[in-house]
Amino acid sequence: MSNESQLIFEEREDQIHRKGEQPYRLACDRDSLAGAVSQRACVFCGSRVVLYPIADALHLVHGPIGCAAYTWDIRGALSSGPELHRLSFSTDLQEKDVIFGGEEKLHRALIELIDRHGPKAAFVYSTCIVGIIGDDLAAVCRRVSKEKELPVIPVQSEGFKGNKRAGYHAACKAMFELVGTGDVSGISPLSVNILGDFNLAGEIWIIREYFQRMGIETVANITGDGRVDDLRRTHGAALNVVQCSGATMDLAKMMQEKFGTPFIRVSYFGVEDMAESLYAVARFFEKQDSNVLSRTQELVHEELSVLLPQLKEFRQALRGKKAAIYVGGAFKAFSLVKAFRLLGMKVVLVGSQTGTAEDYQELHEITDEGTIIVDDSNPLELSSFLKEKDVDIFVGGVKERPIAYKLGVGFCDHNHERKEPLEGFVGMFNFAREVYTSVMSPVWRFVPRRSRTLAEERFAGS
C-alpha cells in the first residue's frame, strides 16, 4: 500500500508480521511507543477490570477523580445478587491531599463507605499519583481491616508501572489474600473454579450451567458474578479452569503453588474451543466419575444439534468475506480466528494489545498465508490494514469501532459493555448473527469506499 510506509513507525516495524512474506518473527511485550496512540490502557485498568465484578466488595479508587469516573460501571458484568461493584467510589484527591498526603482521607473514606454499604471486603486501588506521593496504602488497609473486622486489601495498581498485564498481576495478588480463608467442607470432588470470566451479558451463567449438566460443581466465579465468601473457599475446588491469556493466570499459578490446585486453560468462544474446553474438564474428572465424559458428549451434541442448523443461513451469506481482529488479550483472537473459519470467512488481520511471544507464535500457526499479525497497534496502522485488505468486518472494542465505521467497514463489538453473550454455543449464534447483521446491512452501498458519487451515479444513469 502506497502510504503505509508513512504510517508505520520504524520503531514498530518488527511488531508487524505478514505471514508467508518472510520467516516468522514478531517483537512484542514492549513499552508502547510515545506519540503512537497505542490502544493499550494502564496497570490500574488491568486491576480494575479483573476485580470489579466481585459484586459484594467495596472497590475504592484512591486517586484523582478521572480514574474512578472512567471505570464507573464500564463493563456489563452482571450480578445475580448485590450490585455494589456497579458504583464508582473515589477519594477524589485534591491538591492539598497531594501536598500533605492522602492517607488520612483514605482512612476516613474507607470507614465512611464501609459503614454505609457493609461490604464483605474492600479493595483499595492505587493510582499513578498515589505511587508518587507515597501514601502507605497497605498500612491504611491494615488499620481499617482491624477497626472494621473485614478484609481490606490494597491493590498496587499505579498506572505507570507497566501495562494492563501488570495490573492483572496486582489484581491476582490482591485476590490471593482471600484464598484459603474460608471453610471448604461439603465441596464435591467434582468441582471447579471458573477463572477469567467476567460474566459480561451473563456469560458465566451459561458456563456454570454447562458444568452443572456435566455433574460438576462450581465453587467460585472469578470474577464474574463473584462473591468474597466464594473466593475464600476457592482452594476447596479440585480444578481451576482458566480463561483469558493473562487476567487470572497468575492466581491459578499461585494457587497451584500454595494449595496444589491444578489448572487448565480454556476458551468459551466459538464451537471448537467451547466444546474442547468442556471435554478437557471432563477428561480431568474421568477417573473419579466414568460417566462425566458421556454426559459432556451428550451436552455438546445437544447444543450443536440446535446451533448448527441455525448457523446455516449465516454461513451461506458470509462465505468468503474478509475479517480483521484486534483485541486486548490474544486468547480471544485464537477463538475468533476459528469462529470465523467455521463461518467460512477469511481472517486477514489479527492483533492484540498485550499478546506474548507464545500467543503470537500460536496465531502464526493458525492463520492463513498473507495474514497480518500485529502487536500493540494504533489507529493509523489499523486503518491502513483495513483498507489494504479490503476488510468486510472488523472485530474489536470501543476504540476500534470508529476506525471501521469511518472507513465504511462493518464492525462486531467484542467489547466489555456487550449486552449479548458471545460465550458458549449460544454465544456462537449471537456472534454469527452480529457479524451477519453488520456485513449484510445495505448501508455499505452508500459509503464512499463502495459507492460512486451522486454525480457519477447520475452520469452513469443518463
Added chain:
Amino acid sequence: MSDYSSPYISTTNACKLCKPLGACLAFRGIEGAVPFLHGSQGCATYMRRYIISHFREPMDIASSSLGEKHAVYGGEANLRQGLQNVMKKFGARLVGVATTCLTETIGDDVPMILRTFKREMAEQGTAHQDLPAIVNVATPSYSGTHMEGFHAAVRAVVEQLAECPEDAGRSAAVNLLPGFTSPADVRYLQEIMADCGIPVIVLPDISETLDGPALDDYRKIPDGGTSLAEIARMGCSRATIELGRTLFGHESAGRLLETRFQVPLHRLGVPIGLRESDRLFEVLQLLAGVETPEKHVLERGRLIDAYVDGHKYTFGKGAVIYGEEDLVIGLTSFLLEIGVKPLLCASGGKSGRLREAIEDVNDSILPELPIIREGVDFYEIAEEAESLSPDLLLGHSKGYHLARRFRIPLIRVGFPIHDRFGGQRVLHLGYRGAQELFDRIVNALLDAKQEASPVGYGYM
C-alpha cells in the same frame, strides 16, 4: 455561603470528569491539532474511550506513555520522542500538550522542555513551517473538573498563539468562544453568525472534527477545526463573545484577548432558552449593526408560540438538573421560562458562581431559588432528590440510574450521552435548540402520562 462542597469524605459516582479530558476536547477543535497527554498511557486511552462512546468518531490522543523509570527520572525524553512521532506520522500543525496528575507531581517543567525542544528542532534545521505549533496547558486532575481543563486549554491556545501586529487594524471578525457545546450547537452558531453577516472565528470548532462525514480514507487528523491562521488573528478581531456565566470575572481566554489586545469582550450565559438567546441576538445586532435576520425572528416567534401551546403540560412540574455548571445554569434559565420548577441544580464543578448565576437567570420568576449544590456527586444528588419527588431529570447519561430509580423521564443533554444515539447532534442553544428541548420535554411528560394511563388514549 461560598462553600457548598460535600459533607462526605468519599466520592460516589462522580458528576464530573477530570481536567485533561476537557483540554483534549478543546484541542480537538483546532485544525490539524493532535491532543497529547503527558502522562501514563492509560489516561489517553480511558479518555479516548469515553469520548468515542459519545461522539462515535475517531478520537486519537497521543501520550508520552510514561513508565516507572520516567516517573522517577522525569518524562522529558518520552515527551520529546512522542512529539517527534506525532510530527512525523500525524503531520500535526499543532500539538496540544496537556499534563496529567503524574507529570504535574513529578515536577516536569513542560514549558521549559518545550522551549528547548523547539529551539533544538530549529537548530537541527527543521524549517519553521514544518514545525508544528506546540501549546501547553497544566491540567493536573486533582484540581478542577474537565470544564476547568477545557477553558484552560482555550486560554492557553489564545495566550500562546493569538497575535495582533502593531500595524494591523481591527478586522471585521468576531471571536466566539462557545465553551463545551455539541457539534450541532457549533454549526448552528456559525449559521447564525453568517446570517447576521458577521465573520466569525469560533474557538474551538468541533463541528466537523467530532461529527464528520463518512470517508474513503482514514484522516490522520480529522478535517475541520479552527485554523491556526484564524487563531493568530484573534488579537485583531473587533470583539469577542464568550459564553458561560461561570467565567464572569475569570481570567478567561476572552479576558486575555481584552487585556492584551484590547478586543472588547461580551460575556454571556450559555444561550439556552428564550432570554439567554435574546441576549446573544442583542449583542449580535449591536455588532452587525442591522436587525436580527427575519429567519431568526421567525424561529423566536415559533418558539414562543410553542411555549404557549405546551405551557399546561410543563407548568408546575419539578425538575432536577445536573451536570456542568454553565449547562445547568442555561437549562435552569430555560426551565424557569416554561413553568417547570427547578428543584435542585447540582454540579460536580465548584466555581463558586453557580448560586449567583442562577439568581441572575431567575430574575424573580420564582420567589424562592431551588436548592443549589456545587461540588456534589450522584450520591448526594440522589439523597437530595429523594425528598423532592421530581417529575423529570435533565442531564447527561450518568444520571440514568436516578431516572430508573424514581421512574421519571431523563432528558439527555450535554456530555456524555453513552446510552443513546446521536449525542453529538443534540442541539441545546438558541431559539432552535430551545424549540427542540421544549418538544422533547413536553413529549417526555406526555409519554410518562400516557404510559401510566389505564385508558391508553390516542389524543392528548
